[in-house]
Amino acid sequence: MELREYLKHKTLLFDGAMGTYFRSVHPEYPGKCELANCNAPAKVAEVHKNYLESGARAIKTNTFAANTHALECKFDEVRTVIRQGWKIATKVAEPYRAFVFADIGPITDPNGEYEQIVDEFLALGAKNFLFETWSDDDDLYALAAYIKARCPDAFLIASFAVSPDGFTRQGLSARAVLERVTNCPVIDAAGFNCVSGPNHLLAQARANADLFGKERPAADPAMLSVMPNAGYPTIVDGRTFFENRAGYFASRMVEIVAAGAKIIGGCCGTTPEHIRLTAEALNEEEIKPEPAAAQVEVKPREVKNRLADKFAAKKRVIAVELDPPADDNLEKFMAGAKALKEAGVDAITIADCPIARARADSSLLAAKLRRELDIDPIPHMTCRDRNINATKALLLGLSAEEVRNVLVVTGDPIPSAERDEVKGVFSFNSAVLAGYIRELGEQGVTASFRVFGALNVNAANFEVELRKAKRKVEQGVAGFLTQPVFTSRAFENLIHAHEELDADILGGVIPIVSHRNALYMNNEVAGIEISQGVINRYEGLDREAAEDLAVDLSVQLAQRMEPYTAGWYFITPFQRVSLITRILRELNKSTETDPS
Incomplete structure (x- = not known):
């Protein structure tokens, strides 16, 4: 038959x-x-x-x-x-x-x-x-x-x-x-x-x-x-x-x-x-078909998300990254976050064990910031270190703590010297993780998260990076935080992304605090590229002069990016929160004096 x-x-x-x-x-x-x-x-x-x-x-x-x-x-x-x-x-x-x-x-x-x-x-x-x-x-x-x-x-x-x-x-x-x-x-x-x-x-x-x-x-x-x-x-x-x-x-x-x-x-x-x-x-057995179960329409829960509302209102958003501490002393971290809130920052982003080294958990810190300072955190979530069960458990906890924004990244690989003792777990990539977070929200398992992704405007082949970004948008990513923008090529890629992506973009700014810092970032930090002209300007400067230059350059870069971004993403170097607040004051001054 x-x-x-x-x-x-x-x-x-x-x-x-x-x-x-x-x-x-x-x-x-x-x-x-x-x-x-x-x-x-x-x-x-x-x-x-x-x-x-x-x-x-x-x-x-x-x-x-x-x-x-x-x-x-x-x-x-x-x-x-x-x-x-x-x-x-x-x-x-x-x-x-x-x-x-x-x-x-x-x-x-x-x-x-x-x-x-x-x-x-x-x-x-x-x-x-x-x-x-x-x-x-x-x-x-x-x-x-x-x-x-x-x-x-x-x-x-x-x-x-x-x-x-x-x-x-x-x-x-x-x-x-x-x-x-x-x-x-x-x-x-x-x-x-x-x-x-x-x-x-x-x-x-x-x-x-x-x-x-x-x-x-x-x-x-x-x-x-x-x-x-x-x-x-x-x-x-x-x-x-x-x-x-x-x-x-x-x-x-x-x-x-x-x-x-x-x-x-x-x-x-x-x-x-x-x-x-x-x-x-x-x-x-005589098997009788079960009556069809009534399908209950599941609607995403309506939740308040101040950050999403600000993007929707086309107001500029300022996010600042604070590195989590390597121990359990949170005093400096919390003080820095409080100072940033008072300076007008909209969101604090927290890396998830950057360069695959253990630090205080980004999601736990996010919940603490939300409860104690009432500021919107954006914890990073890597695809390294967690399988799908652990990821879901974490998202349930974040949803319960009313953390409404996350940034998904694949995550840095485990350093080769530690691979005998530490094993990386990559059950999925950042695009798949974004889709999973969206699905949980659509099914009412969690509240809806606003999902952000990373965008490397310094990528050698930016067309490949852009295709990845478009895939992430299809999976539910609503915004991107870019790598720091220092070179003309990075600016061209930022403009290209602005034209191509149906998502909000926060332009990356990291203040360079010394000549040595500039050399290190340009040569040893993946995804960051600094022009030789900028590196040369730091040569021979003391700390005070280098910070003055950092403020000037950061303000100039932020202003140059403004037409092509929905806001800025500042990365705090060496926990120097005062440097970030100083840059924000200068940006505010320039905005107030702008005749337009």
Whole structure:
């Protein structure tokens, strides 16, 4: 029977997890599971057969990680793994008249490899494809169109790995991704697998069931696919184990079908026993569809954001960066922040462990500033040091503390001398983090944040920097703080950004306090470029004369940037808050005496 015809009458039951089950029955196997297609084909065939004997009517080829990145090999070897995997699966499935799906997992840096993999499967006669455990949909639509152009009858399932709270590891909400995917006419089914157990994926199935079954132009309605993990693993003696509660799994799968799933199966930790009991439950019980859950419209919470209001009113915004202390003595930091507020500063920005060295936490300091000084802080949030769970926890805390503005940056790498002891965690980049923050606000999980990003106007290839900035705007970044602007090239890039970006820009100013300071910043600080003419002006000056020059240059630079910015971003050198307040006084004087 053709697959689409089968699905009109029955629920399609997939197999369970090839990887974890293969390991459990063949712990002696030394390599990656996919390589067993070539050097232990009988063991792979045995796994497929066990699932089919248990009642599965669709199996996945043992090719989830068949790519050059995961297998650390040339594509010629990947090609062999794919061909052998297809040969094994189709041979085992034939007597059971089961459907075989080409299994394709995510690739860290695909660079055209998805198309190569697809071409191999199509050449072998594959018509059914499963893209599983994906964390975003960026490459999916072009790839699906590529397949359908070559095989119009192909059946495509897009399956995403989501955490129990409904977000992928890239920070995308399940709802937002499924809304896009179910509206794509070249994708036949979509849903979830991996990361979460059956109870949490049941909740996701119910929450998103309304997206499925709707008419689509030039395509049948999309179907819901759900393949949960067996549950949540435990670690025993350094090994990962899933407790075998197959009966519970089966009962939840029946509920998932009642919630609207037409395609089900298992992921990590599921065994033939899970599939057997699920098949029996599906055959024994009369499954009545659940009434569609009423969709509650979630609206972003209306919150007061003084900084956002000032931008909206086209008033100039002044933000000043204060470095967090390297110890727990906050007296100087708080005194500096108070002096800046009294000088008319709108916001204090706080770096997040700059140059990857531990300092007082930027978000905790932001909450303290908000509560004790009633000034608007902009804590920096790096993508280094936190996974998505830690990031969400921090955002919840900031929202509760009424901190409404954040600056997202990827973060400096860990210094090489410390990498044996300190490990960087980069679960996403700044554009993805910005999108995640926006999604939390749109779903009412947190209050809406105004998200800022960094803009390097000193970049050697500014067009690349500008493309990154536009991507960040698409993800929800509303404003940019630039690197310090000292050179004519940096000014040209600032003007270009002003013309191209639909976002507010705060022009970066850092006072240079000595000749040595100028040399250091120009030669050792990434993203800062100082002209030789400016460096030469500091040569031979004492501290007082150097500060006078710093004030004059900073005021001139700020005034020159004014037509192309929504305000200024001053970086405090060596905690010299008095120098920043002096610059602000001079700027105020020039504004008051300006005849225009």
